[in-house]
Amino acid sequence: MFGIQLNQFTPQELLWLSVSGLFVLGFIARFLMSKVLIGLLEAAAKRTKSIWDDELIAAKVFSRLATIALPIVIYIGLGFFYENVAPTSPIEPADSADAAAPQPWLMRFLQVWMAWIAVRVLDAFLNAVVAVWNQDASNRTRPIRAYVQVVKIAAWLFAAILAISFLMDESPWALLGGLAGAMTVLLLVFKDSIMGLVASVQLSNYDLVRVGDWIEVPSYGADGDVLEVSLHTVKVQNWDKTITTLPTTALVTGGFKNWRGMSESGGRRIKRSISLDMRSVQFVDSDMLARLKQIDYIQDYLNRKTQEVGAWNKEQVVNESSLVNGRRLTNLGTFRAYIEFYLQNHPSISKEMTFLVRQLPPNEKGVPIQLYVFSTEKRWVQYEAIISDVFDHIIAVIPEFGLRVFQNPTGADFHRLISK
Known part of the structure; x- marks a missing residue:
């Protein structure tokens, strides 16, 4: 009787009915993860002494991870549908006129969706790493925000390549090979990021500036304490409580005065x-x-x-x-x-x-x-x-x-x- 009911629908109608049902199941799974599972994790985090679980929750790592339940349920369900119900495969386009045309695009869209959620989870996790790092007083003078930003840029760039490869149904490595010829253009696009990374490495390796240092950069009107050293910018709180933001490269190429020696000396x-x-x-x-x-x-x-x-x-x-x-x-x-x-x-x-x-x-x-x-x-x-x-x-x-x-x-x- 179940088979007779399925035969009453075309593959395309079965596809959209399946998608609708899977959306409902996906939302239920997401609700269970975001409310029940994360609620249990938050309750457990309050009873532990570790700061990692607190920062992971504060950075919304688990909240973002819970959103992946929806596309995963739909993706697994559609895979089962294409293999067992519809007469076409989930990867190759259908040859017959009666087949459901949207099938490959739905699967590819779901892959892009999951890749986007995965990189957002990684982004939140890296934010938690920075927060945990900064809570140690000995680490505040050795900021890692610039390096974390480089990892974030690389992650988002790789996610973009994955998304394009999913939509084009091509291998991401083949796509990367094709981008090799456009490397000059990429270098121009990411010139500021590359220069900022080099400057951040120099500032860190040579211990030129730390968070909390009193610096003077007359060309930018900066005279105060360093609040943050990131990939592209250095944030300085002046003595009049205004904030000056200057390029990281300016500290390496233009020079500045650091009063740390005075602070560490005897007078x-x-x-x-x-x-x-x-x-x-x-x-x-x-x-x-x-x-x-x-x-x-x-x-x-x-x-x-x-x-x-x-x-x-x-x-x-x-x-x-x-x-x-x-x-x-x-x-x-x-x-x-x-x-x-x-x-x-x-x-x-x-x-x-x-x-x-x-x-x-x-x-x-x-x-x-x-x-x-x-x-x-x-x-x-x-x-x-x-x-x-x-x-x-x-x-x-x-x-x-x-x-x-x-x-x-x-x-x-x-x-x-x-x-x-």
């Missing part, structure tokens, strides 16, 4: 100068010497220097009637010595790294005294507070040495001059 450099009025520079006379000896930091220094200078002048039989003769202490040199002693006693100034207080060449703005030292504090806010504290003190003590800070005249200066 952060302070390089700042203050200009003094040259007309305020003078020899230290007896009155000034007596006043300066009251300063604790340079008391021993002044006693030692006065003995040294006095002994030298006595040995050279210097005429003491003029300060110009022989060796003399100056207020500028004494002030420079005071800065050195002050910084040596400052708790936030490193004594192990470069420590230099020097006089720069005089210019139209006076005599610059430069501090070239390192702060033990590397955090920005605290670092700036230390600089401010040091220079607040230095500016305040300058008049004690008979010196004046150089600054351009202001409106108040001109008003005072006119009033006189």
Whole structure:
């Protein structure tokens, strides 16, 4: 009786009836997988300590995998139909006019569908791999996103070749052989990806930049922390909280400044100068010497220097009637010595790294005294507070040495001059 009922339909009618029934079965299978199976997996994941199952669920690997139930059920069912019910095979087109014409195309379409789902599952799995990798603190400075993106591009490219080969009913390897002649065009199409891959490999192998590094790329207006290093771009969060995105190749070809060395060293450099009025520079006379000896930091220094200078002048039989003769202490040199002693006693100034207080060449703005030292504090806010504290003190003590800070005249200066 079952055979009589089948004979009442043409092969084409049987085909579409089968497809309709298989769609219903496929949707049921997909529902069972997506609701029941994935529900059980999620419940089990909550009870385990492994982060892999959590990230696989978060990346929707199982959700995407569940969607393959629909095309698989239809594909298996149609294969059975073509072999046992319809008079034609599932691969070759029918020779008779009564055969179902759409049969090979349905099978090929289902193959393309399954290939597309498979590559989406792989894409989600790779996202989970990146998430698991980044959860390890030691791996955050060695990003693998660029390499994962290369794998994704290769996977999608291979899936596209598979889809074309399924639709054309050709071997994918034969199709790849035919594409060899178009390699030049492919190289042009994927030029940016290839250059980005090379740049990413160089950045990683030579450890040029890591996630979390503070970098400066003036040509792109980037000055801040690296958030992400991918195949094509590097994402930088600037200090004003804006985001700058620049090509990965720009870091290799254009150059950049990486402040990681400062972060990993024992301190952060302070390089700042203050200009003094040259007309305020003078020899230290007896009155000034007596006043300066009251300063604790340079008391021993002044006693030692006065003995040294006095002994030298006595040995050279210097005429003491003029300060110009022989060796003399100056207020500028004494002030420079005071800065050195002050910084040596400052708790936030490193004594192990470069420590230099020097006089720069005089210019139209006076005599610059430069501090070239390192702060033990590397955090920005605290670092700036230390600089401010040091220079607040230095500016305040300058008049004690008979010196004046150089600054351009202001409106108040001109008003005072006119009033006189």
